[in-house]
Amino acid sequence: LQTSEKAIVEKERGQACSANELCDSEVYKIDIPANRYDLLCVEGLSRALKVFKNEMKTPNYVLKRPKGPLQQIVVTAQTAAVRPFVVGAVLRDVSFNADSYASFIDLQDKLHQNICRKRTLVAIGTHDLDTISGPFKYTADLPKDIRFIPLNQTKEFTACELMELYSTDSHLKSYLPIIRDKERYPVIYDANGIVCSMPPIINGEHSKITLQTKNIFIEATATDLQKAIVVLDTVVTMFSQYCAQPFTIEPVEVLYEKDARKEVYPMMVRTCEINTKIGFQLDAQTMADLLTRMSLKAVVATDNTLKITIPPTRHDILHECDIAEDVGVAYGFNKLILRLPESNTVAEAFPLNKLSELLRGEVAAAGWTEALNFALCSRDDISIRLRDDKALDKAVHISNPKTQEFQVARSSLLPGLMKTLSSNRDMPLPLKLFELQDVILKDSESEVGARNERRLAAVYYNKTAGFEIVHGFLDRVMRLLDVNPSKEGGYYIRACDNPTFFPGRCASIVAPGGTAVGVLAVTFPMLSDCLLIIAIALCTALAGEGLTYLLVYRSDQYKRLKAEMEKKTKKLEKKKQEVGEAVDKNAKKRLERDEERLKATNRDMSMFKMKSMFAIGLAFTALLSTFNSIFDGRVVARLPFVGDDMRDCSFIFLYILCTMTIRQNLQKALGFAPSRAMNRQQGSSWAPAQQQQFNYFR
Template sequence: MPTVSVGRDRLLAAIGRTYTQEEFEALCFEFGIELDDVTTEKAIIRKEKHLEDDSEVDEDDEVIYKIEVAANRYDLLCLEGLARALRVFTGTEASPVFQVSSIPRGSMLQMHVKPETSKIRPYIVCAVLRGVTFDEARYNSFIDLQDKLHQNICRKRTLVAIGTHDLDTLQGPFSYEALPPNEINFVPLKQEKSFRADKLMEFYKSDMKLKKFLHIIENSPVYPVIYDSNRTVLSLPPIINGAHSAITLATRNVFIECTATDLTKANIVLNTMVTMFSEYCETKFEVEPVEVIHHDGRKTVYPDLSCYKMDVLLSDILGPIGISQDEKQVVCLLNKMQLQAESHSLKGEARISVSVPPTRSDILHARDLSEDVAIAYGFNNVPKSKPKCMTIGGRQPLNRFSDKIRAEVL
């Protein structure tokens, strides 16, 4: 289960209410997550650097909450998503509505995909966050979310790799290519000199963080690379971004690209990034699209922030839980979990129509709706009952016979 570390004071400020540690722990339990540990910034640094005394650490004594979340809840992997979910759960605010900017196709930024990319990393999806306002805490959360996604759904960058860039330092249209490593030269992030791609792989074999990703492409005859119209390298996915387009606190327009071997997961990752941080855009919760032009002539616009619909029998939602609620009550419970729902009837049967937002990629089946209703209702409020059938455990006849044979042989 992933653990998210967030500053207590900033988290409570984002939720909009003060909680004691006991109250917050109870709130986490009600929501289906767990307050796993309470520590300080100093203690974390001391542990990472194997120091013996807090006086050796320059960091302050900020209290850090370590919160364990479900592995399929990618929207809870950062403070922004956690605070938003808890605000909706407690009724402080309604679920946000995410929108893609209305831009004519001819005016959109474009990403041209070359056919050679199919040999190594065939998919790319992109989006733009306009008018973003970063401070140090928001910037750190932005970077931390990328790391969390890389470790979880991205499977250590093998399935998806995220690149984020200062759009104002670049010139579109962009191109996604796959070239022999000796033809790729650029200055990588946090470096000052240019490297040829094959030499860069050798350089990073001593890097504790990046060396574990080198195997993904180092034995390939071509490496994936993203250029702008001036042939400036944005990134060498899934290894490193270019220094030229590095994000800073002064960045206002962010270009996000996700290269992948799994298109479904690439879309989930892109949607998670933009829905979490579009709240800091000039137009809140609005994302600018990018047109991806495939090598076969197809054109696709990303991101897709549309909600998808589920229409489920009320009995299919409540049956597995074992509670009795009417349609209005179930709609309210689903709304608490950021799922917009309406009730209706068809052929005399009560049904619930659910609009699943782009943040909830974990909702796939009626059982997922049952789980959310049970969380919102409160597991402690579900009445206890005895199982309808009782069984007594025992060895299978075949196992008993096998044991007797073993005893005779021995």
């Protein structure tokens, strides 16, 4: 886009500006493709234009080894927990001026904001090689042990002090969280122990680059090795033109690699495939000339084949389609003539999709309702709720999930259908749902490490299990697929065990050939666990009341204190009714004395009951530990709070709640609970607070 500073301001403000205020010279705004990192600086952009206009040949980038040993970076094991990868290179005899130096710094900033993802993936460090000496050591040290003079500072700081210093820096504070919570911080030392940089935060002042710098040591630390290679290639290829021998780069050796540079691989493409993709009819030599203009070295191998060498500046070339795109760009898509095809054709449906659509229609016609759920789910959905501890090992995990509901790709359709049932419990029964969609499974033989697999699942929800209903659904689907029920050449079911489903009510669906292709079962009822816990809580409450009866209720002292308590309570209630609203001070004093005596009696009775509380507490703790181990790893209740793992406390919560409720009602039924009058009088005493403290054992 051709414009000017004056025109831009006029467009933004909507008013004319005088020529004296703003420059009227031409300015070009250029949109750069997101994958062309070599065009992010003036050097790369001007070079690409010159090659495109045939004003210069595609540069031949050369890796030149020095006469002596290579510069080396030794990587220690401590870096694995923070930034495990590092690559490096050296530019010799560089001549910078003010403009090229500014462009050198600007390219690093642009790379940090783009491919480096604000230094989280890659951090670039550039150093004056004449001020430091190799071999270099890349390690991770404790923050208190890292001490150096950071860039543009005059005194030493520890890493902890630097975190405080840069917490208010508008440019660097956004990078601090990358390593702030790490136990160790990454750091690069030279052979003399001088700190070159503390990636991804700041470089050292000692190796600062200036306009007088001649030899530049470039290092890039990363959590993604491929991104680090792309970044390093971009920097060295763009600014190697300022070397005494242009486009010559000296490699740096890393301990775990022979060479930190990426090899240039030749790629073979067929001209007919390119013509088919872009709609042109070009010969091999024309394509070779066009690709040369796009900074790709292309040579005609045969009449129908091109041999293309991809330079390190073009990491965006991944496939033959990228080559075809460059041919189209160089030739000009505007030259493409639109014309109707010679024959009208209708695209044929993918066989699997066609079969899926036919099945959906037939199953829906049989009275089943289709559900459409998300392909992502939580880790608990496929592991805890399905009682499958190994499911997480087989699932494809999302590296940066935004919510807890979308953590992994589903490996089964059952969790989604169960969620649909849970959300529609207010609907009239029965509910018959099915889903015919893809699941995602790990596959080491796939290019992406995973594959999609089309599956069909159905659930029947009613007051009874309805095993025969789902069996009928299976028979209908198999009949539609022309598979007969038979052990020889057909399908059949056989008993199996699956932790997801109810024991004794689970069967495998065996296809022709003896391969199990599915499961027919009744889901494991969480209600049975709840009923079992309630029964355990009832036994615990009975045991607690039995201990209390043996230690407290049957003793003469407790009976005497209780009778005395009830007598004094009734007497006090009667006096309060007689006095009413009277203002007689003597009467009020007598009431206060009676209340004090009542509190003393209540205190004696509470202290007497205390010995049973300790015994019940020990018994309760023992029972809790025993039964909790039985229900370990099983979700038995929906908690009123969200924890890290629902298995941690769902049994404990339900067990304690049931025990408390049953015990309180059991005391009332057996006559051990205090009368209402006694409870009213206890409201102002200290005993209720104490009893509330031992509420689980009351």
